[in-house]
Amino acid sequence: MHALHQVLHAFFNPHSFTLALPDVWAGFQVNLRMMFIAEALVLVFALFVAIVRGLPGRGAKPLRVLAIAYTDFFRGTPIILVTFIVGFGLPGLQIGFISSRSFTVYGIVALTLVYTAYVSEVFRAGIESVHPSQRSAARSLGLSYAQAMRYVVVPQAVRRVIPPLLNDFVGLQKDTALVSVIGVAEAASLSQQFSTQNGDFASYVVAAVFFILITIPLARFTDHLVAEREMRERAQAF
Amino acid sequence: MTDIASRNGAGSFVEIRGVSKWFGELQVLDDIHLNVEKHEVVCLIGASGSGKSTLLRCLNMLERIETGDIVVDGQSLTTGKVNVNELRRKIGIVFQAYNLFPHMTVLQNVMLGPRKVRGLSKEQSESIAHDLLHRIGLEAKAHEYPDRLSGGQQQRVAIVRALAMEPELMLLDEITSALDPQLVSEVLQLVRGLTEVGMTMIIATHEMGFAREVASKVCFLDGGSILEEGAPEQIFTNPTQARTRSFLARVLDAEKSA
Numbered sequence A: 001m002h003a004l005h006q007v008l009h010a011f012f013n014p015h016s017f018t019l020a021l022p023d024v025w026a027g028f029q030v031n032l033r034m035m036f037i038a039e040a041l042v043l044v045f046a047l048f049v050a051i052v053r054g055l056p057g058r059g060a061k062p063l064r065v066l067a068i069a070y071t072d073f074f075r076g077t078p079i080i081l082v083t084f085i086v087g088f089g090l091p092g093l094q095i096g097f098i099s100s101r102s103f104t105v106y107g108i109v110a111l112t113l114v115y116t117a118y119v120s121e122v123f124r125a126g127i128e129s130v131h132p133s134q135r136s137a138a139r140s141l142g143l144s145y146a147q148a149m150r151y152v153v154v155p156q157a158v159r160r161v162i163p164p165l166l167n168d169f170v171g172l173q174k175d176t177a178l179v180s181v182i183g184v185a186e187a188a189s190l191s192q193q194f195s196t197q198n199g200d201f202a203s204y205v206v207a208a209v210f211f212i213l214i215t216i217p218l219a220r221f222t223d224h225l226v227a228e229r230e231m232r233e234r235a236q237a238f
Numbered sequence B: 001m002t003d004i005a006s007r008n009g010a011g012s013f014v015e016i017r018g019v020s021k022w023f024g025e026l027q028v029l030d031d032i033h034l035n036v037e038k039h040e041v042v043c044l045i046g047a048s049g050s051g052k053s054t055l056l057r058c059l060n061m062l063e064r065i066e067t068g069d070i071v072v073d074g075q076s077l078t079t080g081k082v083n084v085n086e087l088r089r090k091i092g093i094v095f096q097a098y099n100l101f102p103h104m105t106v107l108q109n110v111m112l113g114p115r116k117v118r119g120l121s122k123e124q125s126e127s128i129a130h131d132l133l134h135r136i137g138l139e140a141k142a143h144e145y146p147d148r149l150s151g152g153q154q155q156r157v158a159i160v161r162a163l164a165m166e167p168e169l170m171l172l173d174e175i176t177s178a179l180d181p182q183l184v185s186e187v188l189q190l191v192r193g194l195t196e197v198g199m200t201m202i203i204a205t206h207e208m209g210f211a212r213e214v215a216s217k218v219c220f221l222d223g224g225s226i227l228e229e230g231a232p233e234q235i236f237t238n239p240t241q242a243r244t245r246s247f248l249a250r251v252l253d254a255e256k257s258a
């Protein structure tokens, strides 16, 4: 009984909740901004990397190798290391523009670098899943390689990969807290500050609830898309 | 009529000169020679794996040829100077399956070529597409997605999508093979219409009756080479090669028992 009471007091003190809420909410807006910017950048860059990786011909080989090296490197390196490299390394270089950004920007850069690598693999799988005859059909209409990609292959690929893509975005959203170790004042770090001052842990719970509140709808939406697709595919099978 | 043939002297509209092709170790085409004049309908028949599809794919450069040359409309495909997209504008091809773009409506499928390749306006492309769909009686389906159409309807849309490019040559690769028997005739009817307006066509087909009816020339492919070619009457009633005879006997038997 005593233990339960202690837990309730340490994590779920209503008074602390009310006190922590404004600070943590202010911090969470930083998380939101980071995730939106990073997600937009990731979508663009990841598609670019995926397309480069699929370029045909011997001439494009160096580009393909570069794209592979990029994905291998950033998928293989723990995101916390990438964050340190970017967040402490770039300022250390003392190159004007690059070295004088805020920690929030470095956090966004780290997230974008890493998730571009993940998401480009998702896009690549999507592009490869489009039946080759679709490409033949497009090319034989006289569409150029780029046009065939743009109007026929990529639109189909993107539709197919939306569920795994959203899964990666759930990860990205949570990792906004991780990349903030370099000193971004966002929900997790502000709740830690608050916790130290206040002597309990209610602020962590508040921050957790914020994250959960935005990932749950995304997860359910993903489930919905998957279920819908399965139904459509089953309908087509008959 | 100023045909390519008369302009270029000896040249036919399509000249296939000693074409061979390998996939790795496997030789799929073996020294193919074939001339196709404007308004001719050539049917390619032959067993599965004899190289019909590969030959058609070589004609619009979906496959590269290793030796020999193909000349279309006076232009050699092997010089390296050929503009692939220009060439493909002249050549429509319809495949056995997976033809239409599933993320586009029927209308958008037909409009895509005119709009993006011919560079016509949206209005012009749309009117071309509507007109073609009207002609095949599918205007009501213009705004449906392909998966809502029957196989026969899809294949007819695929044909008019190619026609929307106003091609000078149509390549049809077993366009009825994936269809239920009762859907075959509506597609063949459309092709028949094309022969009546003088479309130049090369048709790979298993429909022997149809080949006999529309072909000006029938080529029997066997193991990657044209073993026998001639007028349909001759090929179907009086083939000179034993292998042609046995192939036809097999196919006609299968048709009877089906």
Ligand SMILES: Nc1ncnc2c1ncn2[C@@H]1O[C@H](COP(=O)(O)OP(=O)(O)OP(=O)(O)O)[C@@H](O)[C@H]1O
Pocket: B023, B026, B028, B046, B047, B048, B049, B050, B051, B052, B053, B054, B055, B174
């Ligand atoms: N991309 C490829 N890679 C390797 N081999 C191939 C490829 N495409 C076709 N082949 C082979 O080439 C040969 C000829 O195939 P092709 O599709 O041209 O025959 P076909 O006459 O069209 O047969 P079908 O009547 O079954 O359509 C076959 O042995 C086939 O397995």
Ligand SMILES: [Mg+2]
Pocket: B052, B053, B054, B173, B174
């Ligand atoms: Mg074939």
